[in-house]
Amino acid sequence: MKEKLVQQKIEDEKDYVAELSALTEEKSKLENQLKIYQDLLSEKEDTIVLIKQQNEESEKNIVEKDKTITELSESIRGYENQIKEISEQAAKEKEKETEKETEYSNKLSLLTEEKSKLETQLKASQKLLLEKENTIVLLKQQKEDSERAISSKDKIIAELSESIKGYENLVTEIREQMAKEGKEKEAEYADRLALLKEGKDIIEAKLAEAIKKSMPDYYEVKKGDSLWKIAERFYNTGEKWIRIFEANTDKINNPDLIYPYQRFTIPKE
Structure with missing residues (x-):
């Protein structure tokens, strides 16, 4: 019986040691x-402190953001308000x-009408210009003919002038x-x-006629x-303008309206 108790005690101690060892090991693990x-x-805790700091900064940022939001x-x-004003202004x-x-449409209509009138006037002016150009061509031809006639008459005048000089020299x-030979031949001379003198007078008369004819x-x-000024130029009086008008009725429709480059016939007196 005693041995059993001892044996039991030994086994209990072993169990206790084993349990103690297990507890010690478990304690170590727990530690x-x-x-x-x-x-x-x-x-x-460090994270919490950091998060608290971040929260404080976030709160500060939130306050600043709130201010910014208020300002915005x-x-x-x-x-x-500006958009509203601009919209109202845009509407006006x-x-x-x-x-x-x-207004522009009305002006455009008026300008179109004026343009049409100007185009009509331009066509009329172009037609008149063409007529004037034809007249100028004709007048140039007449001028050339007259210049040739004047040149021929100038030659005649020169010849007659030479004849007169010959008579004067003679x-x-x-x-x-006569001064040398005396009075006995005075009657003959x-x-x-x-x-x-008679011959000279005849030549001078011919010369005057040639000069008169040489006038254009x-x-x-x-x-x-x-017409009045032209008459004064050729007749020394403007009252003879009617002669120029009557000689040029094919070129003059209204005696008060004559135009540059027109060529009028001038009747001789």
């Missing part, structure tokens, strides 16, 4: 876990533009000869002088001319 949890707890809201309201300007469009010679029988109108 390790505790240390790990303590480290984690320390990290969590005020700006938005200001912009909304659109109304004005409509009025301007109507008269001078006869007078000088007087007759010769009379004949020479036409006149090209210049700016500022009138």
